[in-house]
Amino acid sequence: MEEKELWTLKYAPKIESDIVGNYKPVEEIKKFLTNWSSKNEYKALLLLGPPGCGKTTSTYLMANIYNYEVIEINASNVRNKKSIEQFIIPTVKTRTIKMNKRKLYLIDEVDGLSGNQDRGGLSAMLKAVKLSEFPIIFTANDISNSKFKSLKSKKNKVKTVKFRKIRATTIAKVLAKICKAEKIQADPKALKEIAENVNNDMRSAINDLQAIAEGKKKLSVNDVTQLQQVRDMSKTIYQVLPIIFENKDIKECNQAISELDLDWGLLLQWVNESLPHHRAAPDVLYDAYSSLSKADIIMNRIRSNPQKISWTMLPYFIDLISSGVTLPIKNQDINQNVHYYRNFPGFFFSSFRIFSGKLMDVVNKIRKKLKCDSREIVTKHLPYISLMLKKKSAISQELIDFYELDRRDITFIKQF
Ligand SMILES: Nc1ncnc2c1ncn2[C@@H]1O[C@H](COP(=O)(O)OP(=O)(O)OP(=O)(O)O)[C@@H](O)[C@H]1O
Ligand SMILES: [Mg+2]
Incomplete structure (x- = not known):
């Protein structure tokens, strides 16, 4: 495979005037x-x-x-x-x-x-x-x-x-220069979109550009949204939790759960972790946990026979979470101060450990190479690496080598 270089290094400032902003x-x-x-x-x-x-x-x-x-x-x-x-x-x-x-x-x-x-x-x-x-x-x-x-x-x-934040318009100009050097015909709107989504971080912008545009002759807004969608996946739980726990309309609640782009086992863990943080009466909590355990059993059945009819049981799973677990909580009077657990890392990783210890292996491997915390690895880097591996991008081999990923890591990351 052709040697590929990270664009952040390839296009790092060479002379003083290359440093923008x-x-x-x-x-x-x-x-x-x-x-x-x-x-x-x-x-x-x-x-x-x-x-x-x-x-x-x-x-x-x-x-x-x-x-x-x-x-x-x-x-x-x-x-x-x-x-x-x-x-x-x-x-x-x-x-x-x-x-x-x-x-x-x-x-x-x-x-x-x-x-x-x-x-x-x-x-x-x-x-x-x-x-x-x-x-x-x-x-x-x-x-x-x-x-x-x-x-x-x-x-x-x-x-x-x-040092000041670099403005999105300035970032877009640097991206345009890189595209020119790489002979990529880029829609300025696509570059603007990348630049506006990186929180003024030039490194992220260049990495995103490379992830999306490498190996292409043209770059459109559509290409950019694809990466954004993968990123947003990890955010959706934050949007769905308030609906699960606060919205009393069961239909909307079911809809939100079914659209959630997250492993069902993980959803169970989120709900499980959130429950004790609600000011619910003990009997209400008891009912909620009973429904949750039934949902868990159904999910295990579904998983044990994924090829066949078992996915038809999914609506029961969803119902058990929306009406079974959370409706009693929503309906009780004392629960004015809904306060569910939204802290990502601690719970997330312990639940993942139950679900799959593999995530921790992969996060630890990546953490050896990147100066960032586990949360950032899961929310920012894994979706990107996953996309690159799935797309068999030219950079995927470089990522595999850099993070020292083995075949099992790769299979796991691709599912992420
Ligand atoms: N002002 C800039 N002008 C041009 N390129 C930049 C600029 N800032 C960052 N870059 C690009 O982003 C990459 C990362 O920048 P750098 O490592 O200097 O960031 P940093 O400010 O040290 O960030 P951190 O706080 O994360 O260490 C560089 O290799 C370069 O490609
Ligand atoms: Mg630095």
């Missing part, structure tokens, strides 16, 4: 690197901005132009005080004698510092800045939490440089 912060990085001395007012920069706006890219590009070697320290590995004191401080303190290139330390995602085990991590990082004989650049998406206050204090010698 963030002229000022790039100038700041330039000034910082060209004037750096350990006696300066600021010895480190904190690049602050949303995901995919060019913080890491600009750092590498400017370092390259001004002849710095970037030493990237993954903040997630060295977050705690001890490892910062043991590993980072000694290295940034000591100037090596043989140096043909100056060093620049990049410490990505400092906002990942959290919880008790990281206590002291931030102050150790700031100590590293004080002692450093080299420029340091931190990056972060969000430091609004008060624990990061010290990062903003002038005496700590870290200057905050804000």
Whole structure:
């Protein structure tokens, strides 16, 4: 198979003017690197901005132009005080004698510092800045939490440089340039659609474009909606739950359940998890759980004989959830304050573990390669990988290799 490269890398800015929408912060990085001395007012920069706006890219590009070697320290590995004191401080303190290139330390995602085990991590990082004989650049998406206050204090010698969200129109222009280079005839509306759906994240936009357009000569709005539909699948449970639990019209409720694009076993888990969070009287809850267990039995019957008539039993399953489980709850008086569980990850993964431990395997594999949480993997990345594998896109082999997926993983992801 032909080697394919990720477009985010292939079309990453090569010269300063390729970095769009963030002229000022790039100038700041330039000034910082060209004037750096350990006696300066600021010895480190904190690049602050949303995901995919060019913080890491600009750092590498400017370092390259001004002849710095970037030493990237993954903040997630060295977050705690001890490892910062043991590993980072000694290295940034000591100037090596043989140096043909100056060093620049990049410490990505400092906002990942959290919880008790990281206590002291931030102050150790700031100590590293004080002692450093080299420029340091931190990056972060969000430091609004008060624990990061010290990062903003002038005496700590870290200057905050804000990166701005990239506007959708600007993103669409970059996408158009890529299409031109790839000789793809793209409908500007399709590019606009991609750009408007990525939350100002250029990385996501370019990834989406590659997912949809690679191997094509033309790109239409229809192609874009296809990807969007796969993405939306995981959202629909949030739309259907309020209907299941709040709408008293059984017909509408049944309709919503039957249109839900989610595994039925998972729906059972959602409802099961939601039930105890309702202020229902014990006898009402008892009835609800009885119906739920019957729905579960029916689903097992259906699953055990999927080829044959068993799907005709599906209406009973749906009825049991809509009228059997949730109607008694909707009808009781005390339940003014409906409060069902909408927290995705914890429950979702435990239910999936019951349903299939395979998801956890796959999520863990992907998490080894991506800096994001499980929820993001399930809602954003798996649908995309799944679509690519199903479409046998040119990039699918690259994804398989990158995430080290085996045949069983691939079969599982394709069903996702
Ligand atoms: N301002 C930009 N101009 C041109 N391309 C960009 C810009 N920002 C991001 N990109 C594209 O998106 C990719 C990812 O950007 P980058 O890694 O720099 O984002 P980031 O701001 O560091 O995000 P994160 O906070 O997630 O680390 C780049 O490789 C590049 O292709
Ligand atoms: Mg980055």
